Amino acid sequence: MTKTAERPPAAVRARPAGAPPPAADRRRRRLTDQLRAYAFLLGGLVCFALFSWYPAIRAVVIAFQKYTPGSDPEWVGTANFTRVLNDPEFGAAWRNTLTFTLLALLLGFAVPFVLALVLNELRHAKAFFRVVVYLPVMIPPVVSALLWKWFYDPGAGLANEALRFLHLPTSNWTNGADTALISLVVVATWANMGGTVLIYLAALQSVPGELYEAAELDGASLLQRIRHVTVPQTRFVILMLMLLQIIATMQVFTEPFVITGGGPENSTVTVLYLIYKYAFLYNDFGGACALSVMLLALLGVFSAVYLRLTRSGEEAA
Amino acid sequence: MSTRTLVSPAVLARPRGRAVYWTVFTGVVVLFALAFLFPVYWMASGAMKSPDEVARTPPTLVPESWSTSGYTDAWELMRLPVHLWNTVVQAAGAWLFQLVFCTAAAYALSRLRPAFGTLVLGGILATLMVPAQALVVPKYLTVADLGLLNDPLAIWLPAVANAFNLYLLKRFFDQLPRDVLEAAEMDGAGKLRTLWSIVLPMSRPVLGVVSIFALVAVWQDFLWPLMVFSDTGRQPISVALVQLSQNIQLTVLIAAMVIASIPMVALFLVFQRHIIAGISAGSTKG
Numbered sequence: 001m002t003k004t005a006e007r008p009p010a011a012v013r014a015r016p017a018g019a020p021p022p023a024a025d026r027r028r029r030r031l032t033d034q035l036r037a038y039a040f041l042l043g044g045l046v047c048f049a050l051f052s053w054y055p056a057i058r059a060v061v062i063a064f065q066k067y068t069p070g071s072d073p074e075w076v077g078t079a080n081f082t083r084v085l086n087d088p089e090f091g092a093a094w095r096n097t098l099t100f101t102l103l104a105l106l107l108g109f110a111v112p113f114v115l116a117l118v119l120n121e122l123r124h125a126k127a128f129f130r131v132v133v134y135l136p137v138m139i140p141p142v143v144s145a146l147l148w149k150w151f152y153d154p155g156a157g158l159a160n161e162a163l164r165f166l167h168l169p170t171s172n173w174t175n176g177a178d179t180a181l182i183s184l185v186v187v188a189t190w191a192n193m194g195g196t197v198l199i200y201l202a203a204l205q206s207v208p209g210e211l212y213e214a215a216e217l218d219g220a221s222l223l224q225r226i227r228h229v230t231v232p233q234t235r236f237v238i239l240m241l242m243l244l245q246i247i248a249t250m251q252v253f254t255e256p257f258v259i260t261g262g263g264p265e266n267s268t269v270t271v272l273y274l275i276y277k278y279a280f281l282y283n284d285f286g287g288a289c290a291l292s293v294m295l296l297a298l299l300g301v302f303s304a305v306y307l308r309l310t311r312s313g314e315e316a317a
Numbered sequence: 318m319s320t321r322t323l324v325s326p327a328v329l330a331r332p333r334g335r336a337v338y339w340t341v342f343t344g345v346v347v348l349f350a351l352a353f354l355f356p357v358y359w360m361a362s363g364a365m366k367s368p369d370e371v372a373r374t375p376p377t378l379v380p381e382s383w384s385t386s387g388y389t390d391a392w393e394l395m396r397l398p399v400h401l402w403n404t405v406v407q408a409a410g411a412w413l414f415q416l417v418f419c420t421a422a423a424y425a426l427s428r429l430r431p432a433f434g435t436l437v438l439g440g441i442l443a444t445l446m447v448p449a450q451a452l453v454v455p456k457y458l459t460v461a462d463l464g465l466l467n468d469p470l471a472i473w474l475p476a477v478a479n480a481f482n483l484y485l486l487k488r489f490f491d492q493l494p495r496d497v498l499e500a501a502e503m504d505g506a507g508k509l510r511t512l513w514s515i516v517l518p519m520s521r522p523v524l525g526v527v528s529i530f531a532l533v534a535v536w537q538d539f540l541w542p543l544m545v546f547s548d549t550g551r552q553p554i555s556v557a558l559v560q561l562s563q564n565i566q567l568t569v570l571i572a573a574m575v576i577a578s579i580p581m582v583a584l585f586l587v588f589q590r591h592i593i594a595g596i597s598a599g600s601t602k603g
Contacts (some may be wrong), residue, residue, distance in 0.1 A: 037431035044422030202597035209321025
């Protein structure tokens with residue numbers, strides 16, 4: 001953060017140094033200045049208080065209550081946590097979310113990474129590639145989810161049609177308990193990788209060309225140049241993008257909700273989906289908040305690491 | 318200006334290097350066309366097929382006859398004008414509220430030195446650590462307590478609590494030259510006047526970025542509007558699409574999906590240079 005040097009306001013400076021204003025006058029001035037500053041801040045502060053700070057506290061409070069809208073909440077100790085922990089869907093939801101995150105990291109990070117490396121070497125149609133790769137990001141997530149639901153359709157779906165065209169065995173895609181989750185990872189990767197590609201491309205452009213020249217003179221092959229020049233030079237952005245991706249994919253909801261409804265056999269229920277179910281299907285807000293607190297605690301760690309990294313990166317820059 | 322990348326220009330100049338380059342180039346073009354453009358074509362053309370043609374295996378690449386009835390049916394049967402209008406109202410309001418309140422707050426934090434300013438800024442930045450989706454349930458309960466369910470204010474007000482946009486604005490205001498603002502004050506301009514006629518005109522680039530982020534976020538959101546709009550007549554297009562997708566003809570649904578995508582894709586194509594530059598800049602500036 002840049003700290004602006006504290007200089008006295010213009011009005012004060014204009015006074016001759018020997019004649020300071022009367023103390024009462026100065027105090028009143030400072031008070032009106034403060035009131036004005038807070039008048040500017042007010043709208044933003046109220047919104048943050050109501051919709052960010054208060055809900056964060058409230059999540060923790062309700063996690064220990066039996067909460068029904070309209071009636072007085074009751075303290076129930078850790079009952080919500082025990083109930084949620086004993087729910088068979090709890091294990092499934094966490095397993096699915098973590099698997100999803102891991103697969104999204106492998107697929108959703110490796111693919112854009114390689115794509116950005118290749119795109120950076122191309123000297124033609126640069127603008128075209130950037131627009132096309134980002135196009136799916138601008139399509140509403142609900143539309144991409146519905147579109148892929150149609151592709152995965154076992155009857156007239158394009159996915160099986162493509163496999164048949166290539167004389168490969170067809171797949172159950174989202175209808176099979178063992179293929180459903182990876183099918184959703186493909187959707188999420190397709191829909192979101194544009195941002196990763198663009199950011200990584202920008203990072204690649206900041207790698208000094210002399211380093212490649214020097215490596216080449218030392219006889220480094222293409223892969224060695226990637227390993228010893230490109231990756232170390234863009235290490236910070238890689239790490240940042242990975243953490244952002246983890247934080248985003250741990251909160252996945254739209255794809256499983258729209259495409260599979262959590263099925264088949266709970267194979268695509270995610271933590272956020274389970275939170276939604278507790279609140280809006282079971283009317284169990286205590287359980288929903290207990291789950292939220294667990295998710296918050298885990299994601300908070302990743303967020304803290306992310307912020308720490310970006311902060312130190314800023315200072316280094 | 319061409320900077321040196323992984324592959325040296327000398328290698329590319331050789332006939333073999335050139336052959337490899339053009340092979341890779343063609344491969345990438347084909348891959349991009351198949352992976353990103355073809356699905357979009359498939360959606361737009363699928364909506365123009367007849368209901369039995371769209372269900373046929375193997376599918377037809379080009380519709381036998383181009384019919385627009387899918388689009389017109391979607392427009393009427395799914396009440397798209399209502400849902401599109403709801404989305405426009407929600408997005409425009411969120412944009413306006415953010416522009417007014419986030420700008421004012423960012424200006425105060427950057428220039429007016431409020432008491433406990435650093436504490437407030439810390440509190441705002443701390444919300445960046447709290448992933449938004451994990452707090453939807455208590456946020457929903459708060460909105461319910463305030464009686465804002467099924468009200469566009471349920472989108473507008475929480476949109477203001479956007480630490481990312483606020484911080485973006487504050488950082489931009491921090492970098493504005495002091496002398497210009499001080500000169501305005503010397504000339505007797507009040508704080509509001511300085512903000513309106515000096516700071517804002519100088520901040521056009523960042524205001525553009527924040528505006529695009531604000532609009533896209535509301536248009537693309539699903540979980541939050543799904544929670545707060547139980548009244549079908551109030552739902553934005555994303556929620557309506559999912560709710561209606563169960564019992565509607567496939568061609569009509571696909572047509573509705575195309576219509577729902579048009580505004581954001583159009584916005585992107587018009588402002589692509591700014592949007593892509595904005596995203597790319599995000600990486601180097603953190």
